Amino acid sequence: MRNVAVIGSGTMGNGIAHVFAQHGFAVSLIDISEDALNRALATIAKNLDRQVAKGTLTEQIKNDTLLHIGTFTDLKMGVQQADLVVEAATENVDVKLKLFRDIDQYAPAHAILASNTSSISITKIAAATSRPQQVIGMHFMNPVPVMKLVEVIKGYATSEEVTEKIMATSRKLHKIPVEVNDFPGFISNRILMPMINEAIYSLYEGVAGVEEIDTVMKLGMAHPMGPLQLADFIGLDVCLSILHVLHDGFGQPKYFPCPLLSNMVMAGHKGVKSGIGFYDYSHDSKELVVSDRFKKSQLV
Numbered sequence: 001m002r003n004v005a006v007i008g009s010g011t012m013g014n015g016i017a018h019v020f021a022q023h024g025f026a027v028s029l030i031d032i033s034e035d036a037l038n039r040a041l042a043t044i045a046k047n048l049d050r051q052v053a054k055g056t057l058t059e060q061i062k063n064d065t066l067l068h069i070g071t072f073t074d075l076k077m078g079v080q081q082a083d084l085v086v087e088a089a090t091e092n093v094d095v096k097l098k099l100f101r102d103i104d105q106y107a108p109a110h111a112i113l114a115s116n117t118s119s120i121s122i123t124k125i126a127a128a129t130s131r132p133q134q135v136i137g138m139h140f141m142n143p144v145p146v147m148k149l150v151e152v153i154k155g156y157a158t159s160e161e162v163t164e165k166i167m168a169t170s171r172k173l174h175k176i177p178v179e180v181n182d183f184p185g186f187i188s189n190r191i192l193m194p195m196i197n198e199a200i201y202s203l204y205e206g207v208a209g210v211e212e213i214d215t216v217m218k219l220g221m222a223h224p225m226g227p228l229q230l231a232d233f234i235g236l237d238v239c240l241s242i243l244h245v246l247h248d249g250f251g252q253p254k255y256f257p258c259p260l261l262s263n264m265v266m267a268g269h270k271g272v273k274s275g276i277g278f279y280d281y282s283h284d285s286k287e288l289v290v291s292d293r294f295k296k297s298q299l300v
C-alpha cells in the first residue's frame, strides 16, 4: 500500500490527505475545483504549522508531507495509480454511488475502495462496483490529524483480507482502528446521534438552555465539547441526515429527529460552517457565544 487517492478536499478529505502524507504515503488529492484544492493545501499547511509550533512535528516532516500531496481535478488521472482510494465527498447517496461506479472503472483491479461515509451503507456502495469484496468503510473523525479513531466498517461482502489490510494501514497512520459491521450509523453515530438529538429535545422542551446542557456534559461527563457545540462542529445538516438514516434503517421513533433540528437546518443555521447554529460564530472572539435566538428564552 503506497499510493493513496483521496476524493474530496473538504474538512474530512484534507484531514485524511494530511495524515496519509504525514506518514509517508504518496497522496493524490482529488476535487472538482482547483480553488477547493488550493484551499485544502492551505489548510493542511496551516494545520502542519500548528504541529510544528507544538513541537510534535519537525519543519522537515512538514515540508516532506506537503511534497507527498499531488492534486487532481480529473478523477481518472487521480485514481489510476492508486492502491487505496478513500472517498470523502459529499454525504449524498446518489453522489457516492455514481463516484464508486466511476472509481471502479478507473482504479487498478487490486485497489481497495474505502468510503469515509458517516452513515451510508457500505454494502450498498459496494454493490455499485464490480469488486464488493474490496470495498470497506474507513470512517475518520474530525479533526482528523487529532482524533485517534478509525472506525473500520465491513460491508456484507468485504473480505477478511481487505479488512486486515485496512486495519494495518490505519495503524501505520498512528490511529487506533476498530472493526464494526455495517448497520445504520455503524457504532459511532448510532450512539452519538441519539445523544445529540436528546440534547436538542432537552433544549426544545425547555429543560435547560444551550450553555447549561453543554456544561452538564462537559463538566459532568468529561466530554471535551458539549453535545450542542459538537453538533454545530459536525454540521447540523449532517446530524439531521444521519438521524434520518437511523430512523429509516431501524424504523423506531427513538431516532426521530427533533423538530427544532429540522427547523434550524431549513433556516440555513447549520452550525460552524454557516456561521450560526446553537452558537454564533460570526464574530472574532475565541469565546463561545450562544446564538441570540437561544439567549432570549429557553423555550423555543
Ligand code: CAA
Pocket: 047, 048, 050, 051, 054, 118, 140, 141, 142, 143, 144, 145, 146, 147, 188, 189, 224, 225, 230, 234
Ligand atoms: N490539525 C492539527 N491539529 C489540530 C487541529 C487540526 N485540524 N485541530 C486542533 N488541533 C490540535 C491543537 O493544536 C491542539 O494540540 P495540543 O493538544 O498538542 O495543544 C489540540 O488539537 C487541541 O486543540 P485546541 O487547543 O485548539 O482546542 P481544544 O482543546 O478545544 O480541542 C478538539 C479541540 C480536539 C476539537 C476538542 O474540542 C475535541 O476533541 N472535540 C470533540 C471532537 C469530536 O468529538 N470529534 C468527532 C466528531 S464526530 C465525527 O467526526 C464523525 C461523524 O461521523 C459525525
